[in-house]
Amino acid sequence: MIENPVLRGFNPDPSICRVGEVYYIATSTFEWYPGVQIHRSTDLVNWELAARPLRRASQLDMRGNPDSCGVWAPCLSHADGRFWLVYTDVKRFDGAFKDAHNYIVTCETVEGEWSDPVHVNSSGFDPSLFHDADGRKWFLNMRWNHRGRGTGLNPAHDSFDGIELQEWHPERGLLGEVVTIFTGSGLGLTEAPHLFRRDGWYYLTVAEGGTGYDHAVTMARSRAVTGPYEMHPDVHLMTARAAAGHPLQRVGHGQYVETPEGEGLHSFLCGRPLEGGFCPLGRETGLARVVWGADGWPRLEGGGMAPPVAVRAAARRRPDGAVHRSFQGRAELPPEFQWLRTPYPDRLFRLTGQALRITGRESIGSWFEQALVARRQEHHAYAAATVVDCDPAGWQQGAGLVTYYNRHKFHAALVTHEAGVGRCLTLVSCLGDWPGEALTFHGTVPLGAGVVRIEVQVEGAAQRFHVATGAEPLRAVGPVLDARIISDEGGRGEHASFTGAFVGMVAYDLTGRGWGADFLRFDYIPGA
Known part of the structure; x- marks a missing residue:
């Protein structure tokens, strides 16, 4: 079985991708150095730390960054014979501003020496890079609005001003106009965008509801990458908001991937609160199987929205030792x-x-x-x-x-x-x-x-x-x-x-x- 969480102890914001028979998960490291953890697995059950790619001053210098700032929400992908890693370095937490700078680094192998970063933008955090079938690349991030009440596009939280998308080219940089493709559901706090394409649809996964017990994975889709996007009929793919007592709480922020056989999986972050409602292990990484309905939307295998603690798999987890x-x-x-x-x-x-x-x-x-x-x-x-x-x-x-x-x-x-x-x-x-x-x-x-x-x-x-x-x-x-x-x-x-x-x-x-x-x-x- 896949025993959730698969990455235990402070491994949040899981971005998952598959290259051949090997799966990779990149997670946030915030102020801890080196930046970004990348784990690897061939069976989805047992994971090993493969690399922390941001190891040089030219890639990451967080001296002076406040607590819980630094590297937020990396996105790992593979295209054109190399790995692409997108990440934010957040320089400020308190006050109206965030000062979040978004970068891309690349490497032919996860364990290799990653490139110096290319700065893309600083308009918000949680960036991702989508490689379309026609070879074009699209950069996404949530946009931060510092202007205060009534200025944002989602009234649930004005500062979370929607998901913006812009074409990006490795040599030419950002191209064309910035398009706001999604402003979120009524839950608000819309962030962590990831795109994938299936059966002629562009599917957008976002996180909503903040990082606490209202967290959720929300989905939308469109026939065109630039929108308009329609909401999932259930709004959320995953959340534990209505599942008090479930051992996995604070469920949200993940990404879709398929097995070589075409089965769907979705990563998510979660917390495991102890009695009294505290999570010393922070936000951890889990995996859930999803199935596609006749309406063309994914839902959790087995139904419901709270992900299971155990998921069918063909391997057994190795026990933790001293x-x-x-x-x-x-x-x-x-x-x-x-x-x-x-x-x-x-x-x-x-x-x-x-x-x-x-x-x-x-x-x-x-x-x-x-x-x-x-x-x-x-x-x-x-x-x-x-x-x-x-x-x-x-x-x-x-x-x-x-x-x-x-x-x-x-x-x-x-x-x-x-x-x-x-x-x-x-x-x-x-x-x-x-x-x-x-x-x-x-x-x-x-x-x-x-x-x-x-x-x-x-x-x-x-x-x-x-x-x-x-x-x-x-x-x-x-x-x-x-x-x-x-x-x-x-x-x-x-x-x-x-x-x-x-x-x-x-x-x-x-x-x-x-x-x-x-x-x-x-x-x-x-x-x-």
Whole structure:
């Protein structure tokens, strides 16, 4: 069976395409570097991370981008013997403007060196590229309207001003006039356009209803690529808006693809809320089978609009196992890890042959140079541990283990130094306080000599840190902490939180001297 979600833990906005027998899904990475995750599968059940293509400063530099900005809604396609990747770099979140710049990069192989970007436009976000049968290419994106009430084309939300389309040529750029082809349903917040062609019709998939529990996949079609487009008779192809209690919520934003046999599939994003309605794993990727009716419209196989948790397939999902990473002898960072914003990781960390040395830069709350190397939380229950060798000179230096969502949602256990105590472990949180980002301290624990092992155990809404030095056994430190903070719904909430929970290694040096810490290993162990 296809067990949804197929990509677990912060993999939103799935753009899917097939090349021969191989399927690819590209997902948003927002402020995490390198940009865009591309997973690959031959059976639709088991997926592997194939590439993160935006790896150079010329392709992506997000220093200064606010939380949940950066790379929004990539679109991956294959035509003319190469892959085409379209993406937005969003530079602003709050206020009337978005400052969203749309680019295209290409490569003959997913794993290869992708081209420098070509800037297409900056009129809105969620771009896509449609390759028509006649060889023409069409660029789509939602248009952002900053002018306020009564100015937009969909009164449900004025800023979401419809889906615009314009012809684009690889050498000549944008051609002809911009056409607004779709302004959405009454649900509004119309974004994430994707086009495909079938039986003489152009079908348009969009996301609507925002990124929360009203999210939906809406469809329309036209005989001409430029419209006019008629709405699906059911309006939505997928949504869980009326399916309270369904394990997959916040369903929306996906793309259609066909198997080699002509069967229809549609990707979607979803959240899996725990009791109390919080999604620590962020928005994940699922797949649903669709069937075509006599009226020429697709609907979910089995009926209804809430996608199933399990879908028929010819393979079985491989079980998740513990991941143990020693940094000794490694020349590259393990593939599950990312960092924040900067295209210059050598200023943040390097592999010495013995350890991962993280150079302390700015604070945990920085939008510029935050020395945090982390991986996604992929399970509702897990344990993560690291071993750190460091000797901070004062309280302005620290290194340790952090569960992190963004600058106002984190818990950290940090090896630092306090006068009168010496080297110690300090527990600190930012409990969703925005815009103040006030810190809450949970106590200080003296540490003995030697390397420090720090572990966090997370189970649903609760988490707790443990520590040991030298050959000591691990002991629990500090209180049980509220893991609900490290979720989409924590702090500012789901409509300003588009990523997911991470756990990782961090160092900072607020003196500006570049003090560093050596991390010897990192373990991630899924729970029951």
